[in-house]
Amino acid sequence: MIQPASHARRAPLRCLAAIAALLLSMTAGARAEQAFSFDATPGRLPKTVIPVNYAIELRPDLANLTLPGVETVDIEVKEPTTRVTVNAVNTTFGDVIVGDGVQRADVTTDAAAQTATFTFAQPLAAGRHRLRIAFTAEINRFGTGLFVVDYPTKAGTKRLISSKLEPADARRIFPCWDEPAFKATYALSVMIPRNLMAVGNMPVAHEEPVADNLKIVSFAPTPKMSSYLFVLTVGELERVTADSGGVTVGVVTTEDKSGQGRFALDSAVKLLAYYNDYFGVKYPLPKLDLIAVPGGFGGAMENWGGITFFESRLLFDPATNAESAQRGIFGILAHEMAHMWFGDLVTMAWWDNLWLNEGFATWMSTKASEHFHPEWRNWLNGYGAKQFAMTLDARRTSHPIQQPVADHSEAAIAFDAITYNKGQALIRMLENYLGEQAFRDGIRKYMADHAYSNSTTADLWQALEGAAGKTITGVAASFTEQDGVPLIVAETVCDGAAQRLTLRQDRFVIAPLGAVDAAPLPARNWQIPVAAGPVGGKPFGEILLNGSAEVPAGACGDAIKVNLGDIGYYRVEYGLKNRAALLSAFAQMAVDDRLNIVTDSWALVQAGRADPPSHLALLDAIDPGDQRAVWDQVISSFATLDRLARGRDERPVIRAYSRARLRPVFDRLGWGNGGSADDDATLLRASLISTLGDLGDEGVIAEAKRRFAAFLEDPNSLPNALRDSVTHLVGITADRATYDRLLALARGSTATNERLRYYYAAAGARDPELARATLALTLSNELPGTIVSGMIGTVASRGEQPQLAWDFIQANFDALLAKQGPNFRDQFVPGFMTNFTDAGHAAELAAFTPPQSTSGGRLMVARALETIAISAGLQARVLPVIDAWIRAHKP
Incomplete structure (x- = not known):
């Protein structure tokens, strides 16, 4: 149900502009970049004591979710001190002793700073010491630190544990110097039940049975690396392997799923050889495991030697996956494997240079995809990544690629489209400017010069200039050290x-309408x-x-x-x-240039530099037979207009126009012949089905329902390529019986991608009573914790029940925070509120205190408030003009 306009809370635009103007004080400038110096690296820990090697013994208790452990850390004391400060979260300490045990430390903790300080009666002399720490940490139910995953199998629910530590959650597993500049080696031993497998950064060096049906698994020591790259996964697992130039590449899955890792395994073998050649430094570890985790977190993490993936991002099952899913699997695999060099071998000195990890891995992923799968046309079809970054970068609350990062909460929110997508776009532009060969020579020099160490952006520019013989620092710094989009x-x-x-x-600026009182x-x-x-x-x-x-x-x-x-860019x-x-x-024009004209045209409308009719006239000139990337941009702009028009009089007119423009494209493609080929026509067809159904095309909705009913009788009747789109439309129009059937399908599957398909379809139901049922479900133990936030967001967006969901969040915030962890507070809630476009909800967000408890949360609130204000401005400025133009120019 769409909330009637008469019930929407509205306020004068000047109120929204005033809220946006309050954000000015929260923006920060970039600092001039210098080459890496350990002592000058930002961070919160003193640099007078440096870890050299950790020997860690863990005894995870999977039943009680506790993590007792002992670690022995070889440290280098640079100057005499009585205090050693490390990072620790939710950790209780036993004895902390140094050397031969004569000196025991007093332990004090600071929960806000996430530190523990060991104070000794006598100063530790400069030089090497050995610190022994007994502790007990927690196994979390949310996907940070060491976390638990309960997952369905044919034999019932089973449990595993895995880790996700970036940017600052190694401190949740063991006390450590949890900042990237403190590189050390790690030797891990873990005591687990004998029927379980443990996977770490390095190969197993020794396995020994002990009492009570337990065993101790000891891993070989790692090379020097940052703490956030540590990994541990324990469960009923299986592993398939292949050789790539002497490196054992493995895919690790829960039982009976290793066969679904064959595409990823074959791709990884090819990628490892390609990257060895491109970077000029061979992958230095003896093994590389790709670990499929059926819950806990939603993406992938580049732990050195043991990359973890949310299961559906790694495994391919032809029985349930569309063939095109291989594109996403290859892309995320290429991204994470690029991190084995950009991030793991050479690590940014501090989180202000996170883009050196993420921007480069994102660029390298697309470059590798173009190399191995040119038919996918990844630069063309991935255009949306750059567009999203430019939209954010045009705002007052943007930040430089090299952004100041004060603490762990700000590090956590640095993983955004500016870091990833603008970083990728800049690197592509610089490679084109320098030439492909010169750019690669510079990357090889950078890798060789900084292997097993840290670096800054300045180090990269020096390497590229030295290899290319061409000045680049001024060009590059103008994009990395200041925010904004050139026009x-x-x-x-x-x-x-x-x-x-x-x-x-x-x-180029996109500002809230009426923000004239804000400083320029x-x-x-x-x-x-x-x-x-x-x-x-x-x-x-x-x-x-x-x-x-x-x-x-x-x-x-x-x-x-x-x-x-x-x-x-x-x-x-x-x-x-x-x-x-x-x-x-x-x-x-070449298709890239047609797409560029269309995207810039829409952006100029958003910025108020062009009238909406000029953009609509351009859309009318697009041929129905144009390529997927062009029509995807049209679909995106129509979806934005439809969202902004929710509850307004212009919506029926805009929807009718959008259907009229998109229907000829769909009629050209049709519902297909039942195949599931991996081509752009198949992907565009699926996108059009979803979009036309969202826009109220009764014929498409009716056919989707018919095909879903046939699928329930014969699953082979519905091609995998159409299952997401068809199920989505069945979900948004669901009655109680259909809703219950979707949940039954989710509950009856052990395939993660299938379970997500049906759960999310159910969450999109636009019946308020069904939306309430979905929200209640998020408080149960049924859903993987990974998708709880996504389900709530789907109720608000696809289900068009944002107020219902917001009331639910406020009423159950403490319970949701306990299930989801700090990211729910600092990132999800501000992002969720961008479902609204009025000053009343902006004020509610500004007054909602939980995200205000961290600097990262406050920054996310500021960005969300500006998004709300910009959306309100577009509603007031663009929608009436578009409505009038459509009425005068019916398709």
């Missing part, structure tokens, strides 16, 4: 028969590599735009395209004459 204003001017192109840079955003200047040239032709030559420029541009009237190939606004020429030549 290039491009105009053509005729001089007789000749034409000249003028380029002028500005700052500071001006920016970038050094921008610009590719400009005629449609269908080659760039005029190298243009490094630093302010403004003017270049010859062919004959008068030629259509000149800026950002040829869509490789640059900038927006383009064309003058009227050149824009008209480009629209006339639209069909002759």
Whole structure:
């Protein structure tokens, strides 16, 4: 049910603008980047005591979820001290002794700082010492530190434990120096039941049975690495392996699922050889395990030698997966394996340079996908990653790629689209600017120079400049050390028969409507590599735009395209004459350039630099036979408009127009012949089915219901490629009987991807009573903890019951926080509130105190408040204009 407009809480736009203006004090500038120096690295721990080696003995109790342990740490004391401070969370301490046991420490803890301090009666002299710490930590029910997963099997529910430590949760397993600059070696022993398998960073060195049907599993010592890369998984597991240049590559799964790891295993063998060659430094560990975890956390983690994956992100089952799922599996696998070099071998010194890990791994993943699977066209079809980053980067609450990070709560929220997607886009632009070979030579030098150590962005620029013989620091730093998106204003001017192109840079900004009282955003200047040239032709030559420029541009009237190939990280606004020429030549453009024109056109509308009718006229010019990437962008903009119009009078008109534009595309593709081929047409078909159903296409909804009914009688009747889309539409229109059937399908499956398909479909039900049933389900032990937040978010978004879900969150916040952990408080709640677009809910979020307890939470609240204000502005400015244009220009 859509909440009627008369019941929506609305407030003047100036109130939203005032809320957004309050965010100014929370933004911070970037610092000038210097080469790595351990002593100068930011962090909270003193650098007077350094760990060299950890020998860790753990005795996990899977029944009581406790983690007793003892560790012996070889430390280097740089100057005499009576105090040793480490990180620890929810840990109780036994004896802490140094050396031969004569000196015992007094232990004090600081829960807010997540530290424990050991104070000795006599100073520890400078030099080497051995510290022995007895402790008991906790096994968590949420996916950080060492966590428990209860998962269904044909033999009943079983339990395993696994770890997820980035950015700062090794401290939840054992006391440690839990900052990336404190690299050390780790030797782990774990006592577990004999029927279980343990997987760590390194191969098992020794396994010994002990009393009470237990065994001690000891792993070989690791190379020097940061604490967040430590891994431990224990359960009823099985492993299949293959060799890649002397390295044992394995896929580890729960019982009877190892066969589903064959695609990942084969891909990993190829990727390891490819990366060995590209980076010029061979993978240094003797084994690399890919560990499928059926719950706990939703992504993947690049633990050195033992990468953990949420099960559905790694395993491929042709009985339940669409063939196209292999694209996502390969992509996330390529990303995490790239981290074995960018992140694990060479680690950023502090979280302010997280992009050195994530931006590069994201770029390398797409590069590897293009190499092994060019048919997937990953740069083209992955365009949305850059678009999302640019949307966030155009706001007041954006941050530089190299962002100040004060503590663990800010480190946790640094894993965002600026870090990943803008970082990836910048690297692609720089590779294109330097040349592929020179760029690779620079990466090889960087890896060789900083192996087993830490680095900063400045170290990378030095390596690239040394290899390429071309200055890059000024170009790169203008994108990494300041926030914001460049805007290039491009105009053509005729001089007789000749034409000249003028380029002028500005700052592209998306601001809340009416935010005139806010201080203006500071001006920016970038050094921008610009590719400009005629449609269908080659760039005029190298243009490094630093302010403004003017270049010859062919004959008068030629259509000149800026950002040829869509490789640059900038927006383009064309003058009227050149824009008209480009629209006339639209069909002759390469698909990358057509897509770039469409995305920039929509962005200019969002920024208030273009009228909505100009964008709608462009959409009318797109051929129904155009490629998936172009239509995916159209679908995205229609979905945004539909969301903004929820509960407003413009919605029926906008929905009818959207259906009219998309239906010819779908009619061209049809429902398919029952196959599940991995091609763009199949993926576009599935997207159109979901979108048209969301937009109220009665024919598509009816056919989806018919096909689902046939599927219940004969599962082979519905191709895997359509199951998500069909089930989604059945879910949003579900009655009680259908809702119960979806839950029964989820409960009856042991395949994670299937369970998620049906649970999420049920959560999308738009009947308020069914939404309440879903929300109640999130408090039970039935759902994997991994999807609880997602289910609540689905009730609000797909189910269109945001108020119902918000009331539920507030009423049950403590219980949900206990199940979900700190990320629920600091990240999920602010993100959830962007389902609303009014000042009343913005004020509720601003007054909701739990996220305000950490600096990371406060930053997330600030970003969410700005998102709400921007959405309100778009509603007021764009929707009435679009409504009027559609009524006057019916398709």
